[in-house]
Every structure is written in C-alpha cells, then in structure tokens.
Amino acid sequence: MNTPIINIEHIARVYDMGGEKVHALRDVSLNIYPNEYIAIMGPSGSGKSTLMNILGCLDTPSSGIYNFKGLDVKQMDDNDLAEIRNREIGFVFQTFNLLPRATALKNVELPLVYSGISRSTRREMAITTLTEVGLGDRMLHKPNELSGGQRQRVAVARALVTKPSIILADEPTGNLDTKTGIEIMHLFQELWKRGNTIILVTHEEDIARHAHRIVRIRDGEVESDTTNSNPVYA
Amino acid sequence: MKISEFIETTRISFEALSSNKMRSFLTTLGVVIGIFFVVLMGWAINGLDSTLDKTFNAIGTDMLYVDKWNWSGGRNWRKIEARKDITYAQALEFCKRIKSAEVVMPQGRAWGRQVQFKNQLLNGITIMGVPYKYALTPSGNVTEGRFFSQFEDMNSADVAVIGYNVAKNLFPDSNSLGQTLKIGGRSFTIIGVVEKRGTFITDFMDNQCYIPLSSFFGIFGSTGRSISIAVKAGSEAQLDEVRSEAIGIMRGVRNTPPGEEDDFAINESQAFREESKTMRIAVYGIGLGLTALSFIVGMIGIMNIMFVTVTERTKEIGIRKALGATRASILVQFLTEAAALCFTGAVIAFIICSGVIYATVQIFELTFPPYIPPGLLLIATFVSILVGIIAGLIPAVRASRMNTVDALRYE
Numbered sequence: 126m127n128t129p130i131i132n133i134e135h136i137a138r139v140y141d142m143g144g145e146k147v148h149a150l151r152d153v154s155l156n157i158y159p160n161e162y163i164a165i166m167g168p169s170g171s172g173k174s175t176l177m178n179i180l181g182c183l184d185t186p187s188s189g190i191y192n193f194k195g196l197d198v199k200q201m202d203d204n205d206l207a208e209i210r211n212r213e214i215g216f217v218f219q220t221f222n223l224l225p226r227a228t229a230l231k232n233v234e235l236p237l238v239y240s241g242i243s244r245s246t247r248r249e250m251a252i253t254t255l256t257e258v259g260l261g262d263r264m265l266h267k268p269n270e271l272s273g274g275q276r277q278r279v280a281v282a283r284a285l286v287t288k289p290s291i292i293l294a295d296e297p298t299g300n301l302d303t304k305t306g307i308e309i310m311h312l313f314q315e316l317w318k319r320g321n322t323i324i325l326v327t328h329e330e331d332i333a334r335h336a337h338r339i340v341r342i343r344d345g346e347v348e349s350d351t352t353n354s355n356p357v358y359a
Numbered sequence: 360m361k362i363s364e365f366i367e368t369t370r371i372s373f374e375a376l377s378s379n380k381m382r383s384f385l386t387t388l389g390v391v392i393g394i395f396f397v398v399l400m401g402w403a404i405n406g407l408d409s410t411l412d413k414t415f416n417a418i419g420t421d422m423l424y425v426d427k428w429n430w431s432g433g434r435n436w437r438k439i440e441a442r443k444d445i446t447y448a449q450a451l452e453f454c455k456r457i458k459s460a461e462v463v464m465p466q467g468r469a470w471g472r473q474v475q476f477k478n479q480l481l482n483g484i485t486i487m488g489v490p491y492k493y494a495l496t497p498s499g500n501v502t503e504g505r506f507f508s509q510f511e512d513m514n515s516a517d518v519a520v521i522g523y524n525v526a527k528n529l530f531p532d533s534n535s536l537g538q539t540l541k542i543g544g545r546s547f548t549i550i551g552v553v554e555k556r557g558t559f560i561t562d563f564m565d566n567q568c569y570i571p572l573s574s575f576f577g578i579f580g581s582t583g584r585s586i587s588i589a590v591k592a593g594s595e596a597q598l599d600e601v602r603s604e605a606i607g608i609m610r611g612v613r614n615t616p617p618g619e620e621d622d623f624a625i626n627e628s629q630a631f632r633e634e635s636k637t638m639r640i641a642v643y644g645i646g647l648g649l650t651a652l653s654f655i656v657g658m659i660g661i662m663n664i665m666f667v668t669v670t671e672r673t674k675e676i677g678i679r680k681a682l683g684a685t686r687a688s689i690l691v692q693f694l695t696e697a698a699a700l701c702f703t704g705a706v707i708a709f710i711i712c713s714g715v716i717y718a719t720v721q722i723f724e725l726t727f728p729p730y731i732p733p734g735l736l737l738i739a740t741f742v743s744i745l746v747g748i749i750a751g752l753i754p755a756v757r758a759s760r761m762n763t764v765d766a767l768r769y770e
Contacts, residue, residue: 183681183763204685211683222678222767226378239683241361283682 128195130290130322131157131180136189137345138175149175150186151345157291157324162317162356164325164336172345174295177326181214181293182206194290211239215284219296221276223268229255229279230264236287254282258312274305281312291322298332310335311359335359364688365695372696375668376703383700386664389657390704390746391711393650394739398712400646401735404639406727411635413726417556417564418628419497421592423602425453425609427585429624442622444585447576449612453588456608459601461593464490465586467575474568475541476529484525485567486542488575489589496591498564504536504551507571515573519547523555524565542568543578598627657704658750665697665754676758677766690759697751698744705743709736 138150150172157163167173178184179191182198185206191198193209201209216222223232233251242250255264258278268276277297284292294313298306314335317323325336333339334357341348376383424430427442450465457463467488474481493499494506503526507518519540526535535549547570557565592601602625609615609623669676676689684692712731720729 178764181681183767204687207680207683207685207688210681216681218767222674222681224675224678226374235679236682238364238367239679239685239688241364243363244367247363287683 127158129156129158129192130194131155132190132192133179133186134190136179136186136191138172138179138184139187148345150179153189153342153345153347155340155347155350157322159290159322160317160320161338162313162323162325162336163338163340164327164333164353165340165342166327166330166333167342167348168328171342173326173328173342175345176342177293177295177324180291180324181216182209207239211236212287213290215287215289215292217277217280217284217292217294217297219299221268221273221280221300223276223279223283225268228265228267229260229271229275229282232268232279233283233286236283240287250286251282254286255279257285258282272305273301274308277301277305277309278312281309281316285316285321291324292316293324293326295326296328297325298327298329306332307359314359331357365691368688368692368695369699371692372699375696376699382664383703384707386660387657387700387704387707389653389660390701390743391657391708393653393657393746394705394708394743395712396646396650396653397739397742398708398731398735399715400642400650401738402712402716402727402731403642403646405732405735406725407635407638407642409728410726411632415628415632417497419591420628421595421598422496422627423590423592423598423605424626425588425590425605426624426626427587428626430626439624443613444583445587445613445623447581447586450586450588452612453605453608456612457590457601457604459592459597459604460590462492462495462591463588464492465572465588466490466493467572467579467581467584467586469543469575469579469584472543474525474529476538479529481525481528483566484522485563486575486579487567487569488572488579489569490572493569493589496589498553498556499569500554501551502554503534504549506551506569512571512573515571515577517545517547517574518550518571520551520553520569521549522553522565522567522569523557524562525568526552540568542570545574545578547574602627654746657701658746661697661700661747661750662754664700665693665751666757668696669693669754669758672758673761673766673769676761677763677769680761680763681767686759689761690755693755693758694748694751697755698747701743701747701750702740705740709739 134154136150136153137148140147140149153176165173165176175184179186182193185199193213198206198209224235227235230248230251233255234247237247237250252264255261258281260275260278260282263271263275268279271279297313298309301309310332313323313325325332327333334353337353337356338351339353340350425445427439427445429439447465454463454465469486471482472484472486474484491507491509491512499506501520504520506520507516511518519542521535521540529535530538535552538549540547540549553567553569555565557563590601590605592598605625606621610621613622615622679689709731716731717729719725720727
C-alpha cells in the first residue's frame with residue numbers, strides 16, 4: 126500500500142483535572158491511507174472524541190508520534206495547526222456548527238476566507254460545492270431556514286470546499302432522523318467514490334457498517350481494527 | 360493575515376454590530392460623547408485662532424497705541440487710574456518728536472455715547488475723534504463712501520464715518536451715506552462706512568463713529584480727558600525700534616523721573632494674544648477633562664460589552680478556529696469589531712457636532728467656520744479607532760487564546 130496520510134504511533138493524551146491525571150488515550154497506533162473509508166467506534170468515555178480531536182489537529186497528543194502527510198504534528202505551533210485544519214481537514218460535526226447569522230453560502234465560504242482566497246473565487250468555489258451536495262437552490266438561506274439534513278449538507282459542503290486530504294465526521298447523523306441520516310451517509314459514500322478519505326467517528330453500529338474499515342476504541346486503546354468486507358451501501 | 364481576510368473581517372464586524380443595533384448604540388454612547396467634546400473643543404480653538412488673526416489684522420499688527428490705560432489687565436488697577444491723563448498738548452509734542460514711525464496721530468475717545476438718526480437712538484457707541492490720517496491705518500478702511508479729508512479735518516466739518524454695526528442698526532435696508540446723524544446734540548453728515556472689523560471678542564470695534572478731532576473737541580472738550588496716540592510703525596519688523604523710541608519720547612514729554620515706572624501704556628495687538636492664551640487654556644482644560652472622562656467611561660463600556668460578545672460567541676470562535684482561523688485572525692476580528700463600534704460612535708458624534716456647530720454659528724453669528732475642520736475630523740476618527748482597539752484588546756486576546764476543543768463544546 127502507498128504511504129499513509131495519517132500515521133500515529135503510541136500516542137497518549139493525559140488531561141490534568143484539578144491535580145488528578147485522566148488518561149483519555151493510553152496507547153493508540155493507527156495508519157490511515159488515502160481514499161480509505163474508516164469508522165472509529167467506541168462507547169462514550171472510550172476516548173474516541175479525544176482521538177478525533179487529535180486526528181483533526183484540534184488537540185495535540187501528550188506523547189507518541191503523529192505524522193500528517195509525513196509532517197510531525199507535535200512540532201507544529203498554533204498557526205501551523207490552524208493551517209493544517211484549514212487546508213487538509215474537513216470537519217463535519219454532529220451539531221452542524223454552522224454560523225447562525227450567515228447564509229449557507231457564507232458558511233461554506235468561511236474556510237476559504239482563512240485561506241486568503243479572493244472574494245469572487247471564494248464565491249465561485251462555494252457555489253460549486255453547494256450545488257454538488259444538492260443545495261444549489263438554498264444557498265442564500267440561513268441555517269434556521271434549513272432542515273436538519275440540509276444543514277448537515279451545508280456542513281459537508283463547508284468541509285469539502287477546501288478540497289482537504291481527509292474528511293473527519295463526528296457523529297454526522299446523530300442529530301438527524303433515520304431517513305435523513307441515510308441520505309447523509311449516501312453523500313459520504315459518493316464522496317468516497319470520488320476519491321475522498323473519510324474518517325467517521327460514531328458509536329452507532331448501523332452507521333459504522335457503511336465504512337470499509339472499523340477501528341474500535343475502548344479505555345483509550347485500540348480494541349480491534351478490522352476490515353469490513355461487507356459494507357452497507359446507502 | 361491576508362488582505363482579503365481582513366476585508367472580510369471588517370465586513371463581519373459591521374454585520375455583528377448591526378445585528379445588535381440597540382446594544383451597539385448604547386455601548387458606543389460614551390465614545391459619541393467623547394468625540395463630541397473633542398471635535399467641539401477643536402472647532403472652538405480653531406475658530407478662536409482664526410478670529411484672533413482677524414482681530415490682529417483689524418487692529419493692525421504694526422500698530423502701537425500710546426494710552427493712559429492698558430488693554431490687557433493683570434496690572435494694578437488703582438495705580439493705572441492714578442496716572443495723569445495724556446493731554447492733547449503732550450500728544451502733539453509726542454507726534455512732533457517721534458521720527459521712526461510711519462504715521463502718528465492723536466485721537467480722542469468718548470465711550471458709551473448715544474447717537475440718533477431721526478427718532479432712532481443707538482446707545483453704547485464710542486465716538487472717536489481722529490485726524491484725516493486715520494484713513495491710513497487698518498481701522499480706517501471704508502467699504503462705502505470715503506474718509507474725511509484734510510480740509511474737512513482742519514475746518515471741523517460736521518462729517519462722520521460710521522462703524523459697521525452702527526450702519527447695520529440704523530440703516531438696515533437703506534443707504535446711510537448722506538444721512539444726518541446726531542452726535543452729542545450736533546448734526547453730522549455720514550460720508551463713509553468702515554468695514555466690519557469686530558469679532559465676538561472685539562465687537563465694540565464696530566460700534567464706533569469717527570469724526571474730525573477738532574469737531575470732537577468741539578463737542579466733548581479737549582481737557583479732562585486722556586488722549587491716546589496711534590502710531591503706525593510701518594512694518595512688524597520695525598515695531599521694537601518704534602516702541603522704544605515711543606517710550607523714550609513719552610517719558611520725556613511727561614517728565615517721568617529716571618528709575619520710575621512708565622506712567623502710560625504702549626498697547627498693541629499682542630495684548631489680545633496674551634488674553635487669548637488664557638481662553639485657550641480654559642477651552643483646552645474643560646475640553647480635555649470632559650473628553651478624558653467620557654472616553655474612560657466609553658472604554659469601560661466597550662470593554663465590558665466586548666467581554667460579553669466574546670463569551671456569547673465562544674462557539675463561533677471554536678468553529679472559526681476549527682476551520683483554520685489563527686489566533687491572529689480571531690484577535691483582529693474582535694479588535695476590528697471594537698474599533699468599528701467606536702468608529703460608528705465617532706460618525707454619530709460628527710453628525711451631531713455638525714448640527715450643533717452650524718446652529719451655533721447661525722444663532723450667535725460667529726465668524727467661526729460653520730463646519731468641522733477636516734484635520735480635526737481625521738484626528739477624531741483616528742482617536743476613536745485607537746480607543747476601540749485599546750478597549751477591545753483584553754477581550755480580543757482572551758478570544759484568540761480560547762481552546763478550540765472547549766470552545767466547540769460550549770453551548
């Protein structure tokens with residue numbers, strides 16, 4: 126197989142909660158390759174959120190090695206991490222995390238603002254991406270004028286617009302009804318087919334079964350790392 | 360930080376403000392008041408300066424007036440009052456002896472008199488008895504008609520040249536030339552009107568009537584009054600030379616013993632400059648005090664509301680950071696917002712100020728410019744933005760240092 130986008134070795138994350146040390150992650154090693162569709166599973170408190178934060182460069186490990194496309198993340202400062210998040214990672218959150226006062230279009234443009242892309246190019250790219258996720262006719266609506274599924278599509282468009290190396294989705298269907306959830310999973314499948322790398326963080330078996338590889342986390346360690354030979358197609 | 364990002368940030372700032380109009384307005388009120396005072400003070404000083412310049416020119420920057428009285432105070436009043444009058448004879452002697460002056464002439468002055476045109480009375484008029492040469496001083500510029508001639512002067516002709524206010528009050532719509540004016544019971548024919556010279560501090564200059572000195576003595580008498588002597592140096596550069604000669608001659612004429620203080624005054628337009636210094640300090644003091652106070656109050660208000668804004672928008676900060684905003688981006692965003700808040704306040708203040716200034720000029724007929732001086736506008740804008748940046752600094756730093764994960768989790 127080719128070189129991994131993400132290579133982590135023996136990473137741990139320790140929080141200091143008022144003098145008491147909490148080991149959210151104890152020892153996790155993982156390689157993620159281009160165009161993988163991987164689900165990270167685990168019950169709450171397993172450390173999967175911490176792992177996701179570290180993978181998404183929102184947080185840094187206390188120890189261990191993290192290489193993102195061969196770059197040592199531990200050596201990076203705040204600005205480098207911001208740049209990695211901006212260019213290499215597309216986040217999709219459970220609660221959508223859209224800016225409530227901005228239109229769908231503005232929300233999708235936002236990461237491009239921080240890439241320093243000019244206004245007209247920004248607009249063009251955002252329109253293209255929104256059309257791709259099927260929201261070409263809802264671009265000027267604000268989040269509170271959109272349904273849950275539409276909001277999540279905006280969030281997906283926002284994650285895609287910078288053409289990142291990986292898409293990191295944290296419980297993307299958690300706030301959606303089953304039918305809408307399936308629609309979003311279908312969207313991820315389409316993105317994967319087009320060559321995107323997708324990391325799905327979830328505690329739902331039904332959702333995880335869409336992925337081609339399932340990594341189970343328990344008590345801050347990898348419990349199992351299996352290939353899903355029979356993924357569900359949404 | 361890229362320029363396109365900064366433009367976007369500025370836009371976001373104004374959007375954030377307009378989404379909370381009432382709160383933004385109330386917050387910026389302190390700044391509005393602060394800028395209001397700054398601008399008003401600046402405008403007043405500016406107007407004062409230009410008025411003073413006009414005053415100096417009206418009096419004549421190369422003019423000296425030898426007089427019993429000092430124009431500017433600060434001296435022992437009793438001592439001045441005890442000075443002997445400058446008699447007409449002394450004045451004539453002085454005029455004869457002085458060599459360095461370009462023009463020199465005695466003049467008589469009667470304060471607070473009444474003049475009458477038909478049934479109309481005008482009080483508080485200063486009657487000036489002057490020789491025909493008065494036309495050569497800046498105070499003798501006539502806009503209508505002419506000044507009296509040497510011939511009229513020598514013959515104590517009953518001709519008068521009137522000040523701007525006298526003409527305006529007695530002849531608002533009609534021509535004053537050729538009309539008959541009663542001064543001290545005697546009828547004078549008006550032959551000229553002097554240009555407007557007075558400003559709000561020297562309004563009395565326009566409430567004067569000029570008649571030949573001999574006619575003046577005919578009405579008011581030549582004894583029992585102090586004559587003043589107008590000396591035109593010719594240029595400002597010659598003032599010092601002329602002043603020292605004038606002092607020497609006057610001491611000689613008045614037999615002032617050596618070692619004793621001068622028992623007369625040499626007045627010049629500089630006296631008004633002294634006076635204006637006190638006024639400037641007063642205006643600056645009051646203005647700066649009020650400004651500083653309102654800026655401090657305004658800053659506290661802005662800092663407070665920025666803390667609230669940052670807390671309210673914790674989640675937004677988390678989202679922005681997750682999408683690639685650097686600390687600097689977040690810092691600049693909130694600084695820009697605070698600056699935009701203050702700038703808006705400044706604009707509101709400018710609008711109010713413009714109204715107040717225009718109304719003030721109209722109502723009090725000031726010679727001040729009826730608008731905010733452009734330089735001042737620039738300074739005030741700069742100050743307002745600076746105030747915003749200072750007030751917004753601590754909240755903005757707090758926002759920029761937020762932990763992304765915690766901020767995202769904030770509800």
